[in-house]
Amino acid sequence: GAVVSQHPSRVICKSGTSVKIECRSLDFQATTMFWYRQFPKKSLMLMATSNEGSKATYEQGVEKDKFLINHASLTLSTLTVTSAHPEDSSFYICSASGRSLQSDTQYFGPGTRLTVL
Amino acid sequence: GQQLNQSPQSMFIQEGEDVSMNCTSSSIFNTWLWYKQDPGEGPVLLIALYKAGELTSNGRLTAQFGITRKDSFLNISASIPSDVGIYFCAGQGWIDDMRFGAGTRLTVKP
Numbered sequence: 697g698a699v700v701s702q703h704p705s706r707v708i709c710k711s712g713t714s715v716k717i718e719c720r721s722l723d724f725q726a727t728t729m730f731w732y733r734q735f736p737k738k739s740l741m742l743m744a745t746s747n748e749g750s751k752a753t754y755e756q757g758v759e760k761d762k763f764l765i766n767h768a769s770l771t772l773s774t775l776t777v778t779s780a781h782p783e784d785s786s787f788y789i790c791s792a793s794g795r796s797l798q799s800d801t802q803y804f805g806p807g808t809r810l811t812v813l
Numbered sequence: 814g815q816q817l818n819q820s821p822q823s824m825f826i827q828e829g830e831d832v833s834m835n836c837t838s839s840s841i842f843n844t845w846l847w848y849k850q851d852p853g854e855g856p857v858l859l860i861a862l863y864k865a866g867e868l869t870s871n872g873r874l875t876a877q878f879g880i881t882r883k884d885s886f887l888n889i890s891a892s893i894p895s896d897v898g899i900y901f902c903a904g905q906g907w908i909d910d911m912r913f914g915a916g917t918r919l920t921v922k923p
Contacts, residue, residue, distance in 0.1 A: 804855035
């Protein structure tokens with residue numbers, strides 16, 4: 697149980713375009729989803745926390761208009777990188793926690809490698 | 814904010830050896846978690862600890878939640894090549910926020 701999927705696993709886009717990444721909880725209801733960014737050989741950096749049906753809470757320094765997060769249902773959250781630039785190239789990972797899981801433990805998706813040319 | 818110090822940063826060991834890594838925090842956490850990340854993948858939960866003093870095993874892995882609630886360690890016994898990866902500790906506070914250590918990169922030589 698507690699499986700989280702992400703799509704796509706890899707995406708290459710041109711500078712200036714927008715990219716949408718999906719995060720789904722497959723076998724539980726995710727009341728809270730988290731989006732992380734990871735630079736090479738670095739730890740995970742929390743970007744934002746989203747609760748189903750409400751606006752995401754962004755960490756300090758993360759641009760809300762740049763990284764649009766939607767958590768429209770209990771099984772789906774999306775991260776849209778708007779007007780992507782090469783510096784947005786990174787590994788983006790989502791995680792989810794839910795009511796049915798023990799003590800709000802987070803389970804991670806497999807990640808999405810974004811490359812902006 | 815809450816800071817996690819994870820050590821060591823990297824380890825190079827021989828197959829069969831035991832491994833120990835730890836995390837310390839400047840403040841208290843309610844939950845300590847240990848994750849392993851393979852290259853190009855998301856972290857996978859190894860062990861979750863919910864009570865101070867708790868000692869939990871998962872196969873060859875053993876982790877403990879420190880009595881002070883400011884530290885945790887992870888031990889891997891009799892390492893094998895597939896143990897290679899990056900191990901992250903994570904501490905979780907009252908409001909579901911989670912902070913990660915910088916990671917320990919483990920290399921196991923056959």
